[in-house]
Amino acid sequence: MNNRWNKLIYRAGAPFYDVLFNAGPFARARKKVFADLAPEPGQRVLLVGVGTGADLRYFCGKKLEITAVDLSEAMLAQAKIKVDENEHIRFLEMDAQDLRFNDQCFDLVIASLILSVVPDEHKCMSELVRVVKERGRIVIFDKFKGGEGGMPLISRMLRPLIALLGTDIGRDYRSMLKPHLGRVILREDSPAMFGEMYRKIVLERK
Template identity: 50%
Template sequence: MNNRWNEIIYKLWSPIYDKLFNSGKFLEARKKIFQEVKFVENQKILFVGVGTGADLELISHEKLNITAIDFSNEMLDKAKNKFKDSSIQFFKMDAQNMSFKDNQFDVVVGSLVLSVVPDADKCLKEMIRVLKPNGKIIIFDKFSPKGKKLSPLKKAIRPLIRLLGTDIGLSFETLYKKKTKRVYL
């Protein structure tokens, strides 16, 4: 995967993305995460890889200071259209090389982004870099099960799935071990 390929693949995914990843088990998991998260008024919140804005639909965003980024113009346009009357700021930006200053956000949300960027480690480090000291990172993604190897079938189809825009073999534990000195999960 590389950024150019992601632009192409998510241009193709954008018309049907919500039907697949904002429904069923993905929607149930998203709802559970955002029911448990208590955002505070005026917190600076960054949604990394906002996609079509599926996560934003699950929170009361009216009194929150939200910035949302994505690398795909088409996905970002869908999110912007859903929230055109809101104060949410949307930017096209590479999650692996954000243009934000260090220590800028109280909360950083990475939802289904680490498994799609070319370099998940670099993306996580960027998320940590823009996070204020004692801030919180919320990560929702498709990680391989902790302490388990991929099944032979998943190993076999992993290259094809990566070609379709996501990695089903990403290990959170491996990413976490590579973390910088300041992570609050």
């Protein structure tokens, strides 16, 4: 995967994305992941890879300072439609692997279905950790390789084909987290959908 290919894929898929990833089990999983976060009024929230804005409903109307970034202009256009004109949300076209923000400037960072999409998940994770404040939280909702062993044969066979659709089913979240465990505390790691495949991970910056 690379950013140019991802832009093409998500520009084509933007009109249909909500039908697939903001309904049914995905909608129920998102509610489970985000509904109990309870950020405090005035906190700065960053949604990395906001896509068509499926997660915005959990943060709008709570007097938060919200910034939403995505690599795809088409996805951002869909997200803006979902926001009431009274909501002041900053939408920025930006690469999740190179967040153009100062260190430790957000109280809450949301990474929903982005670590399985970016070309370099380790670079993206480093950026998530860099921009969150001390005692701030990073909340991840994504799909990862299950277990600590290798992938099943069928998954290994399907992985390169699925990658053509702009996502990777074989990434290991443990390897992403390991370099940062001196700076973050793993507060939660729980299944969110489809057995062990989709997970909710909550990190707190030390």
